[in-house]
Amino acid sequence: KVLVALVFYVLLNILAAYLFVLIEKHPDNNYTDEWFIFNLEKKFLSSHNNCLSTEDRRFLLKEVVVAYKAHLVNNSHSHPDWSLNNALLLSFSIASTIGYGTVVPNTPGGKVFSLTLAFIFIPFTGLLAAKMGAILAYYVKKSCRSIFGSSPRTKYIGVLVTFLLGLILYVVMPTMLLRFVGNEENWDFLDCLYCVIITLTTIGFGDYVPGLKEKLHSFNFFVDPSSHGGIFTTMTVIIWVVAGLAWFATIINLIGNVLSKRAKE
Amino acid sequence: KVLVALVFYVLLNILAAYLFVLIEKHPDNNYTDEWFIFNLEKKFLSSHNNCLSTEDRRFLLKEVVVAYKAHLVNNSHSHPDWSLNNALLLSFSIASTIGYGTVVPNTPGGKVFSLTLAFIFIPFTGLLAAKMGAILAYYVKKSCRSIFGSSPRTKYIGVLVTFLLGLILYVVMPTMLLRFVGNEENWDFLDCLYCVIITLTTIGFGDYVPGLKEKLHSFNFFVDPSSHGGIFTTMTVIIWVVAGLAWFATIINLIGNVLSKRAKE
Ligand SMILES: [K+]
C-alpha cells in the first residue's frame, strides 16, 4: 500500500513537472543568455570601438560579472533548460520544502502553480514520509522481537538498530554514492556529507545538488551549467529523501526533547 | 518567558553569525570576482590581441556568462561579503531550514560548522516556533471566551479567528511590507506573495529574499548584487518567520489530515 502511494507520489510529481514545462516553455518567456548578451553588447561594446584597452577590458569583464550576478541573484537561476527532469527536480524541491533553487519558476503562471503545489504536495510528502519511516521501524521491531524476545531491553535495542540502520541507509550510503559513483568528481568527502545533510534537513542551499555534474572551481568553460543528473538520479533522490525524512525528523525531535528538558531544569 | 527564549534565540544566531564571519573571513579564502576575472583574462584575452571581431566579442561574452553560471551553480554563491548581517541570514536560514542559499559557507570549517548548527538550531527553532504559535492561539481563545462565553461554537470561532489573524499577521502584512515599504520596487504583488509563501513553507529558493535590494531584470550594472537588507530587515524576518512557522505548519497539517481522510475513503 505504501508502495502504491510512493508510485502515485512520483507520478504526481512527474505530472506537475510536465505542467511546469508547459507553463514555462511559453515562447514569450525567453530571458536567455542570448538576450542578455545582446543587451550587454548594445550597452557597452557599441560605445567603444572594437579595440579595447586593458582598463576597458577589465571594466567590461567586471560589468559582465556583476550584471550576471545580479541577474542570478534575482530573477535568479532563470533556467532556460526546461527539461522534464529539471522540472521534476523543481516539483520535488517544492514538495519536500528542500527548495534547492537551481530551477525556479520565472513566469507569473509558474509562480502561482508553485504556490498551489506547495499547499498540496508538502502535506502529501509529510504523510508519505511518515508511512515510509514507520516501515523501517516496524521491520526492525519485528526482527528484534524474534531474536531477543519481548522485553524492555528489546525496545531499546530496536531504537538503536533503527538509528544505526537509518544512519547507514540514509546518510552513509548516499554520501558514498555521491563520492564514488556520482559524477561529482571534485566533491571531497566533506562536500558529499554536507550535500546529504543539507538535503535531509530540507535546508537545500542549492550549492551542492546531488547529480549536478559541475565541478567545483573548475572554470571549465564548456561544461553546460544546467546539467543536472539524469532522471534516474532524480528518482533516486526522491525515494531516498522521502524514505529518510521521517528518520531524520525523529532525530531532530529527540534533540529537541533533550533541549527542552535542559531548558526546564 | 517566550520573549526571553526569543531574545536568547536571536543572540545565539548572532553568535553563530559572528563565528561564521571568523571562519569564512580567513585571508586564504579569497575566491573573489577579481580572481575570477584575472583567470578569465589570462585564459581568453591574452590569446587575442586587444582588438576583437564581432564573433570574438560574442564568443567571449558567452564564455563569461557560461563560466560565471558554472561558478555560481557550484561553489555557487561564493559570497565575498561576509558582513555580520549576511552571516546572520546564513545562520537563520540554517536554523529555519529555509536555506535561501544567497549566502553559503565556502570553507571546510564553515561547512562543518553549518552541519553542527543544523543539529542544534533546527530543533530549537521548532520548539520556539511552537511556543510562539501557541501564544496567538491562547490569546484568541481567551478573547473569544470573554466575548462569546464557553460553548462549542466559541471553539470554532476561535479557530477561525486564529486562522484569519494569522493570515493577516503572517501573510498579508509581510506581503504589503515587501510591496510598499521594502526596497524591492520591481517586485509586483505576486512576487511579494510568492516570496512570503516560499519563505513560510521553508522552501526558500533564494530567488526572492526579503530585503534583497536587487531589481528584477534590471541589468543595472552598478548595483551591488550582494546587498541584502540591513540588520533591521534580517531581525524582522527572523521574528516574523519564527512567529508564523507554527501557524503555517498547522494549516499544512490540516490539509494533510483532509488528504489522508480522502485517501482512506
Ligand atoms: K529549504
Ligand SMILES: [K+]
Ligand atoms: K532552500
